[in-house]
């Protein structure tokens with residue numbers, strides 16, 4: 001006889017695992033299917049390994065900086081193979097933790113590819129093929145790197161491949177202008193590759209405050225990353241000496257050891273059996289859902305990257321928890337997609353919460369801008385030319401702080417706290433009333449007093 005569940009989750013990534021665990025804790029009979037890696041993108045080929053690689057790459061500067069503080073030693077050599085091995089061990093440990101969390105919560109685990117058969121039925125193709133029934137089905141299948149279409153695209157790497165690289169490419173070309181491309185530029189540069197970032201648009205990091213983008217452009221170049229905008233790849237060819245020859249639209253040719261194509265991600269909706277249901281896709285190919293994450297097929301829900309609202313782990317987690325409470329605790333879904341803080345772990349880091357100046361102008365909001373650009377104390381002895389930028393945008397009418405932006409070390413750690421103030425509706429006066437912690441960079445957020453004219 002077919003097994004029957006209250007909730008069947010397809011995809012054990014950030015959103016799926018959170019929804020499954022919460023639903024089970026609320027007394028629902030829950031199962032989850034995963035066909036690749038427990039913990040999903042974030043744990044296996046996203047946030048976690050990426051941040052470990054960022055840490056690895058930051059040591060290069062730290063070794064240099066240490067000299068200014070009296071440390072005298074030869075610069076140690078880096079082994080990419082050792083980093084890979086240690087990273088793999090840590091990810092395997094996390095995979096185990098995710099499986100245990102699900103088991104402990106009482107969620108039944110199916111290892112295999114799941115697809116919809118329609119009428120509340122799911123087919124799981126694992127060690128054996130099995131059909132199950134579910135009152136509710138959740139599609140939490142995430143996304144996948146978009147492949148370029150130029151000739152020789154198969155010679156390029158995507159972000160998943162990077163986490164399998166065994167050695168440092170001497171020269172690397174990164175195609176893309178999003179946060180993943182910019183983060184990987186910092187990783188490669190820090191780990192010793194000669195790095196170029198190539199973006200077809202005017203400037204990378206679209207969507208961030210213009211001043212943040214300009215500032216990061218300068219700082220990244222100071223570190224040695226070469227930036228090329230308004231240009232793209234036409235073709236990649238294998239050169240006789242093993243290198244790759246990259247033909248650009250401006251007719252220039254680059255010879256490199258690796259090309260990383262980071263041109264965005266696509267929802268992973270292939271072979272999901274959507275044709276057996278009324279589930280509809282949006283113009284961008286994401287699964288269309290209403291305010292409580294239900295698709296056009298009643299009883300079939302979707303959340304996380306596959307619905308493409310804000311493709312971030314904490315958003316998928318919040319959506320998963322909200323859906324579980326909606327289905328099994330009768331709670332309304334009340335998620336606030338404004339004021340989601342976010343960080344880019346490029347070097348220096350960017351972190352931001354709320355609106356940027358471009359957005360304020362678009363919305364025709366009268367604002368005041370407070371900006372501080374300074375050399376952090378550590379760099380007075382480290383001799384690093386890196387500067388930090390902090391920016392506060394304030395509603396002229398209400399005095400409410402509408403956006404806070406930072407480029408500098410630990411920006412993510414700092415902005416997380418600032419985000420609480422913004423969510424609580426803090427005004428500039430509240431910021432001014434707050435005593436700083438000295439000596440820190442973060443204290444700048446409470447000591448800026450003079451708006452810049454614009």
Ligand SMILES: Cc1cc2nc3c(=O)[nH]c(=O)nc-3n(C[C@H](O)[C@H](O)[C@H](O)COP(=O)(O)OP(=O)(O)OC[C@H]3O[C@@H](n4cnc5c(N)ncnc54)[C@H](O)[C@@H]3O)c2cc1C
Nearest residue numbers: 011013014015035040041046114141142304305311312313
């Ligand atoms: C390089 C990179 C860096 C990132 N860095 C950050 C960061 O610093 N901070 C941040 O917040 N976010 C970051 N993200 C984004 C973050 O990883 C995603 O937003 C998050 O993982 C989305 O969670 P999800 O549950 O929607 O999907 P996923 O985590 O992708 O999980 C989907 C799961 O479903 C499985 N699956 C798919 N189809 C099927 C099927 N038919 N049957 C069974 N299983 C299936 C997949 O194998 C996968 O495990 C990064 C992403 C990338 C690629």
